[in-house]
Amino acid sequence: MTDFGKALHATETAIPGLVVWDVPVHGDSRGWFKENWQREKMVAAGLPDFLPVQNNISFNDAVGTTRGIHAEPWDKWVSVATGKIFGAWVDLREGPTFGNVFTTEIDPSRAIFVPRGVGNAYQTLEADTAYVYLVNDHWSPDATYTFLNLADEASAIAWPIPLDDVEISPKDLAHPRLSDVTPMAPRKTLVLGANGQLGRALRAEFGPSSNVVFATRAEFDLVAPPTWRWRDFGTIINAAAHTEVDLAETADGRRDAWAANVSGVATLARIAIENGITLVHVSSDYVFDGSLDRPYREDDPISPLGVYGQTKAAGDAVVATVPRHYIVRTSWVIGDGKNFVRTMASLAERGISPKVIDDQSGRLTFADEVARGIRHLLQARAPYGTYNLTGSGEPTTWADIARRVFDLTGHDPNSVDRVTTETYFADAATPVAPRPRNSVLDLTKLEGTGFISHSADESLKRYLGAS
Known part of the structure; x- marks a missing residue:
């Protein structure tokens, strides 16, 4: 009964x-x-x-x-x-x-x-x-x-x-x-942008696994995505983006930035919504104008200055419509490949004294730190939403970092000449994207999930082999 x-x-x-x-x-x-x-x-x-x-x-x-x-x-x-x-x-x-x-x-x-x-x-x-x-x-x-x-x-x-x-x-x-019985494997994870600096860090973080699919831009066309059994996937990590901020200010670059950072992201959002997939999307400090005199929190109003920042802000808004989503907002990312730290180390080695911007503040974030944070959010089943993720420690300027690189590689840090943004780009022959002066992101929300970022300076030492 x-x-x-x-x-x-x-x-x-x-x-x-x-x-x-x-x-x-x-x-x-x-x-x-x-x-x-x-x-x-x-x-x-x-x-x-x-x-x-x-x-x-x-x-x-x-x-x-x-x-x-x-x-x-x-x-x-x-x-x-x-x-x-x-x-x-x-x-x-x-x-x-x-x-x-x-x-x-x-x-x-x-x-x-x-x-x-x-x-x-x-x-x-x-x-x-x-x-x-x-x-x-x-x-x-x-x-x-x-x-x-x-x-x-x-x-x-x-x-x-x-x-x-x-x-x-x-x-x-x-x-x-x-x-x-052959046990049923977990739903798969798809990592897009697998050959980029973050994509390579994600390869190292997740390691070889039949349950993680790594796809490059050439292998995964966002305009015409493959007709896979999407219900077999539990997570999509979008590490692909158009990140050439100055090029985005040109006619061709603007079109490419909107295509990759907004239209492509909309395709991923649709797939995620239709199939109950968790979408992890990497965002940027460029969604803010940098005018605050304190670290930016996740819920601060966005106000991008240039085309790149506008496309990242639009992409964030699209991802936020996915029921299961993580927007990982980061800044000043350094990974495997050409980057600011390697450029400064090369200049130091060749005895060149560079002019480096000294009126933009932020924290370095190494790509392996972003990968570690993404894996943490997924494994900890943290509440869905937006999280700031950067290296920890005191904010620095680009000139501070350059001088630190010179010092850690055994060269005179005073060889680095501190200049303003206006001075640095005064003679630029191509369009220059406006940069936020304050790129410092508040890490309180992420720390509340149990993730503690490594010190940006200690990570820099390890990256240069100086620790």
Whole structure:
């Protein structure tokens, strides 16, 4: 008999992410009514916002009808419309809980959220049982499924009715034992811009893995993205961007910057929204005008000065529409390849005394630090949103950094001549992008997630091999 009047309530199980829910059912002499899926209430109560796209019903005539154990590459919300089932779930995902088993009975007043990769099976306990499940992907013959034998000895499921006495399909009887099951891999991570300085740092941070796909600009066309099974991806890290700030002030550069930093990002946002993917997007201090006399916080109003900053601000606004997103705002990035630090070290080695800007303040951020921070946000499941991520320590000017490079490489720091931005670009023959004078970003929000940035100066020492 259906239990009426229960409050909406969640009960965790021994399988991570597998959660049993008590569902309010309202009944009288005429019958009963329930909200089988009510997104606003259930998400507020802690159910993942899993974005279902299909609703299926399996009707079972006889007591003892048994189906499973099937693990699909999507999440499911399982309930019963009429009748009752004995349900069995086995964790078939890669990881330490592989093989964990949970069983319970489900009637119209109970439901269960089944995460991707958890094997699902049931046995009917009443005739005319209607088994209902919402899924967040459409069935596809190209999807990867994992199966387990209903009679697997290691799982030792205590079926109420012996399997020899019930109706089972030959296909379900032929599934492998647990020892022969290939675990379902986690959803993949796609890293775009894999040959850039941040892309190379992300390669080093994540290491070789069949579950991380690295794509260069040549391999992934944002105008016509590949028709992959996007539901197999859990995260997209966008490390690709048009970053030539001065070139962006030209006619061709402006077009290219908007194409890469806005139109391309809009394509990624659409893919992420449609497929429940977490989108990680790297932003810039150039979204601010640099006029504040304190470090910029994530919620400060944006006010970009030039085309590059405008495109990054527009891209941020697009990414913010994705339900699962991280906007990682950084500044003065130094990585593998041509950069300011290497240029200064080369000048010092050749005995050249450079003129370096001394009226722009910020902190160096090394690409491996950005990669480490991105991985932290994902692994810690930090609240979605925007986070500042730079090196830590006292702010410096570009001239300060240049002098520090000269000093750390054994050369006279006084060889660096401090100049204003106006003086430095006075004789420029091509357009020059306006720069924010204050690029210092407040790190409090990121630190609240448990991530502490390395000192910019200590990172500089390591980069130059001086520590």
